[in-house]
Structure formats: C-alpha cells, structure tokens
Amino acid sequence: MHSLPFEQGPIRPVDEADSLLIRTTRGCPWNRCTFCSLYEDMKFSLRSVAEIKQDILAARAYFNGHPFETCFLQDGDSFVMKTRDLIEVLTALKAAFPSLKRISSYGRAQTMVKKTPAEMKDIRAAGLNKLYCGMESGSLQVLERVKKGITPESIITSARMAADAGMDTTQFIILGLGGTELSEVHARETARVLSIVNPDHIRVLTIGVKPGSGLDRQMAEKEFTLPSETQMIAEQRLLLENLTGITSHYANHHSVDLLLEVRGTFPQDRERLIAILDRFLSLDPETRIHFILGRRLGYYRSLSDMDNSFHHRFVEEQVQKIRQTHPDGFEQIFHDLRCRVI
Ligand code: SF4
Structure with missing residues (x-):
C-alpha cells in the first residue's frame, strides 16, 4: 500500500470508519492505563499548527474534492493543544473541507477540566462538535487500580462542560475492567456516573488483556482476576438495571463484545436489552x-x-x-x- 502524503495515527473510533483523519497530536499524553497498549512504544508529542495545516492542504489535494462530512482528529487527546491552536486548526479544516458537518476527537476528562467553560464553547463554535471520552468506569477504585488517571468527579465535570458547550458526547465503558474482585462496584458506580452524565451515546467494550501489558502483570501478581464471559454479561445486566433517568443510545458495537444485539435507546429499550442479557444468562x-x-x-x-x-x-x-x-x-x-x- 502506498503511503499517504500526510500523517496518520494508528487508530480511530469504530464510528469514524468513513471519516477524514487529521493528526493533531502523536500518541497519548497519559499513556499509563494498565489495560491499554495502543501507544506503548510511542512518545507523546504535539504537532505544530503549521505542520497540521500543511497536512490539511495535502489531504485536500489528495482527496481531490471528496465531500467528507465527518473528520476525526487523531491521536489520543486533542484537548492538550492550546485552545487558540486547536481553534486555528479547526478553522483551517472547515475552510479546506466545507462539506464537514461533524468534527470529533478523543477527550481526556483530566485535560478537558483544565479548559474554561468559555474555551469549550469557543472550541465548539470553531467546529469541534463531537467528543469520544474513555471514562471506562465510574468507580474510583477501578479507575485507580488500572491507573486511568481520571476520577468520577472529573468525568462528570468534563461531560457537563462538553454538554453545556453543545458537543455530542460518547462515553466508552469497559466490561470486566474491575476484574472479578470489583465487578459489582464497577457496574454500580459506572451506572451511577452515567446516570448523572446522561451522554448522547454509551459504547461498550469488553476487556481483553494483552500479553506484556500492565494488566497482564497485575494478573500475574494476582491483583486482577479476569472475569468469565458469563460474569461480564451478568455485570452488564447489573449496570443496565442501575441506569436511571438517561436518554442515551447504548450499544455493544465493537467486535470484541459478545452480544452485539444489545443496543438501543434509553429509556424505551431498557427492558428489551435486559431481556437479551437474560436470555443469554438463562441458557x-x-x-x-x-x-x-x-x-x-x-x-x-x-x-x-x-x-x-x-x-x-x-x-x-x-x-x-x-x-x-x-x-x-x-x-x-x-x-x-x-x-x-x-
Ligand atoms: S486508555 Fe486512553 S488515556 Fe489510557 S493510555 Fe490508552 S489512550 Fe491513553
């Protein structure tokens, strides 16, 4: 495969399969979560605005008028950029691709809370209207054990700031992240935080432990016990049972998830989704x-x-x-x- 005349990062969310990908940063500024090995060999760096703008022009020439409607800013967290730099990039992007309707990025809660509400609104006004946030769990105990570096409070505050700015938000959660030890608190606390945040979308991932990862070492040291597939479905049932007052779209949507049919909109689909989990559990x-x-x-x-x-x-x-x-x-x-x- 020939290489592109502009830089690309290694990943994008599942929902951004048809999007233009523009790289604003390289790697992840945190890079310590024990379950994640996405950027383990990559040193984090910001790219200069000039370099990103050059890439935007190169992408425009390369795609030759393709009317992209969606664009995803790579890699792990564009909010580490200075607000004025991010706005300059968004402005250049919209000028080069006027058909864009949605520009999205990953956003770390701990980084977003460093912005002011006014900055979030300015970023939204410049075009960034969708966020993907890896809260993973609403339990402080679980978040600390996997070294996520965020807290339930920062998840809630950052989500509120994004919603107040008018951004559409997806929260990712990871089934099994508490191991068997913290499965119940993981389900209950994740439901509690999601019920407060009421994100537009909740996306489920299922834990997989990569050899050599921090979580793999935690498993070897008996600090973390991997739940079985059935235990994780029971965990998901407890989570759904405890989600209250939300209007989110909820989906098992990644190929790593066991029951892809568990997807629907709250509150109207809640009982149907629980019934699918029960059907599996009663086999x-x-x-x-x-x-x-x-x-x-x-x-x-x-x-x-x-x-x-x-x-x-x-x-x-x-x-x-x-x-x-x-x-x-x-x-x-x-x-x-x-x-x-x-
Ligand atoms: S899960 Fe997200 S924040 Fe944690 S190391 Fe991976 S990319 Fe960084």
Missing part, C-alpha cells in the same frame, strides 16, 4: 459455551444465529474437539480469540 451452560465459541469464531452475531443448522453443526464440532483436548480451557480460548480483535 444451559453447554449452550452458552456453544454460543460464545460460535460468536468468537465469527459464526454468530446474535443469539438467534444458533438457529442456522449449518453453522450450529460446525460450531458444535469445534466445541467437541476442544472438550477432548482442553476440557477446562474454554475461557482461555474465548479470551485469546477476543484479544485478536483489539
């Missing part, structure tokens, strides 16, 4: 293993996909093979398969 253990393996191997997306007799037969053959060779190894296999997609 007999053998069928649950069958479904999880089929899902992790990519044959199933929803529970009713088990009705496909051709796929069912194939998946069941794989289940039986594993039973013969690794009868106690299913959870490890599920986790290994999950880690392939993160």
Whole structure:
C-alpha cells in the first residue's frame, strides 16, 4: 500500500470508519492505563499548527474534492493543544473541507477540566462538535487500580462542560475492567456516573488483556482476576438495571463484545436489552459455551444465529474437539480469540 502524503495515527473510533483523519497530536499524553497498549512504544508529542495545516492542504489535494462530512482528529487527546491552536486548526479544516458537518476527537476528562467553560464553547463554535471520552468506569477504585488517571468527579465535570458547550458526547465503558474482585462496584458506580452524565451515546467494550501489558502483570501478581464471559454479561445486566433517568443510545458495537444485539435507546429499550442479557444468562451452560465459541469464531452475531443448522453443526464440532483436548480451557480460548480483535 502506498503511503499517504500526510500523517496518520494508528487508530480511530469504530464510528469514524468513513471519516477524514487529521493528526493533531502523536500518541497519548497519559499513556499509563494498565489495560491499554495502543501507544506503548510511542512518545507523546504535539504537532505544530503549521505542520497540521500543511497536512490539511495535502489531504485536500489528495482527496481531490471528496465531500467528507465527518473528520476525526487523531491521536489520543486533542484537548492538550492550546485552545487558540486547536481553534486555528479547526478553522483551517472547515475552510479546506466545507462539506464537514461533524468534527470529533478523543477527550481526556483530566485535560478537558483544565479548559474554561468559555474555551469549550469557543472550541465548539470553531467546529469541534463531537467528543469520544474513555471514562471506562465510574468507580474510583477501578479507575485507580488500572491507573486511568481520571476520577468520577472529573468525568462528570468534563461531560457537563462538553454538554453545556453543545458537543455530542460518547462515553466508552469497559466490561470486566474491575476484574472479578470489583465487578459489582464497577457496574454500580459506572451506572451511577452515567446516570448523572446522561451522554448522547454509551459504547461498550469488553476487556481483553494483552500479553506484556500492565494488566497482564497485575494478573500475574494476582491483583486482577479476569472475569468469565458469563460474569461480564451478568455485570452488564447489573449496570443496565442501575441506569436511571438517561436518554442515551447504548450499544455493544465493537467486535470484541459478545452480544452485539444489545443496543438501543434509553429509556424505551431498557427492558428489551435486559431481556437479551437474560436470555443469554438463562441458557444451559453447554449452550452458552456453544454460543460464545460460535460468536468468537465469527459464526454468530446474535443469539438467534444458533438457529442456522449449518453453522450450529460446525460450531458444535469445534466445541467437541476442544472438550477432548482442553476440557477446562474454554475461557482461555474465548479470551485469546477476543484479544485478536483489539
Ligand atoms: S486508555 Fe486512553 S488515556 Fe489510557 S493510555 Fe490508552 S489512550 Fe491513553
């Protein structure tokens, strides 16, 4: 593949698949979360406004009038930029791509709270109208244990500032992040904070522990115990049960999530979503293993996909093979398969 005449970072949110990607910073200014190895080998740096503007012009020439409607600013946190620099970049971006309707970025709570409400409004007025925030958990205990470097208070304050400025906000949460030890507090506190924040979108991710990551070391030292797939669905049920007064769109939307069909809008879809989780939890253990393996191997997306007799037969053959060779190894296999997609 030929390289682009402008710089690109390594990742973008799932919802930004068709977006123009413009890199404002390299890496993550925090880079200490034990569950994250996205930027582990990358030193954080700000890019100069001149350099970013050059990239915007290069992108405009390269895409030759393509009418992008969405743009995502990479990498980990554009809010570390000085407000006037960020506004200059946004202004240049809108001038070069007048068809843009949405410009988005990741935003760290701890960085955003350093801006004033007036600065947030100016940034919004310059064009940044969507934020992706990795709150991951609403529990201080969980956030501290995974060294996230943010607090429930900063999550709430930054989310309010963004909402007051008129930005659309997505909050990411991670199932299983509390391990088995803190699963309940993780679910309850995450529900509490989300119920206060009422983000426009809640996006679910499921924990996967990368070899060599900080969380992997915490696991080896018995500080963190990975929950099973079923425990994480039970955790999600507790979370949904405790979400109150919100109007968010809630979605399991990443290929790492087990039950992709658990997506809908609160409050009207709440009971339907809980019913899907209950349907999974009420399966007999053998069928649950069958479904999880089929899902992790990519044959199933929803529970009713088990009705496909051709796929069912194939998946069941794989289940039986594993039973013969690794009868106690299913959870490890599920986790290994999950880690392939993160
Ligand atoms: S999870 Fe986000 S804040 Fe934490 S290290 Fe990764 S990119 Fe940085």
